[in-house]
Amino acid sequence: MRIEVSFNAAQLDELQLRDKNVVVIDVLRASTTVAVALANGAREIIPVATIESAVKISGSLFGEVTLRGGERNGRMIEGFNLGNSPAEYTDATVRGKSIIFCTTNGSVAMAKSRYARRLFVGSFVNLSAIVDAMLEDGEDYVLLCAGKPSGLRSFSIEDAVCAGMMIQKLIQAKKFPLDLPDASRAAATLYKGLGRSLLKLLKLSDHGQYLAEIGFAADLKLCAAVDSVPVVPVQQGTVIKLRKPEERPVAEPDPVRTEPA
Numbered sequence: 001m002r003i004e005v006s007f008n009a010a011q012l013d014e015l016q017l018r019d020k021n022v023v024v025i026d027v028l029r030a031s032t033t034v035a036v037a038l039a040n041g042a043r044e045i046i047p048v049a050t051i052e053s054a055v056k057i058s059g060s061l062f063g064e065v066t067l068r069g070g071e072r073n074g075r076m077i078e079g080f081n082l083g084n085s086p087a088e089y090t091d092a093t094v095r096g097k098s099i100i101f102c103t104t105n106g107s108v109a110m111a112k113s114r115y116a117r118r119l120f121v122g123s124f125v126n127l128s129a130i131v132d133a134m135l136e137d138g139e140d141y142v143l144l145c146a147g148k149p150s151g152l153r154s155f156s157i158e159d160a161v162c163a164g165m166m167i168q169k170l171i172q173a174k175k176f177p178l179d180l181p182d183a184s185r186a187a188a189t190l191y192k193g194l195g196r197s198l199l200k201l202l203k204l205s206d207h208g209q210y211l212a213e214i215g216f217a218a219d220l221k222l223c224a225a226v227d228s229v230p231v232v233p234v235q236q237g238t239v240i241k242l243r244k245p246e247e248r249p250v251a252e253p254d255p256v257r258t259e260p261a
């Protein structure tokens, strides 16, 4: 089971993700928001890379069952119904709704993964559920950290630590031999060094400090709550839905023993 890590989705072309098993990680806040929205009954999430796409798609969908959610510079986009704070995606607001989702990095990484063989959306809030899903068949995975737009501050430490925590849990599961290239080992080492207090990690991170400055300090606690939203958001066609328990691959029965025990 080979686990690759990309620390910045902007560096990859969508064809490099074609037919791969991908977990998109954007802890602050897109992946967390997607998990919360689906857990609260949203029908589906439609990730788009641009505001223009969001407006175009919502024009073709029925207004009453469609919401537009997302952010630019952490704040709700003008003309949208929701920003990107997980706290906004309550049951009362999102149940039964299709959410056209447009954020700076997270939804771009999700849209870039549209040709993946399998796409999960992972964060701290649903970490164990994602790791369990990865362990169902032991296939190779790419942990795709959304990161931030290219430039000096394109590395997102919270996404890297989340990837490292997933890797550490895969190691501890001892279910499959793991092939961990350099970036994967680096992520696991980051988690070992910084994973003791995830809230502190988020508060000290570049984006966490920015979110706190613009009034979203409460989101950091929500995003740091490990396994608080134990769901598996999975791509189905061009949308992301909640994977139902019956959609888990059925475990292969142990081969019937023919020779005497």
Ligand code: MLT
Binding pocket: 026, 028, 029, 030, 031, 071, 073, 074, 075, 084, 103, 104, 105, 106, 107, 146, 211
């Ligand atoms: C992103 O997608 O870049 C982040 O989730 C942005 C944010 O929510 O502040």
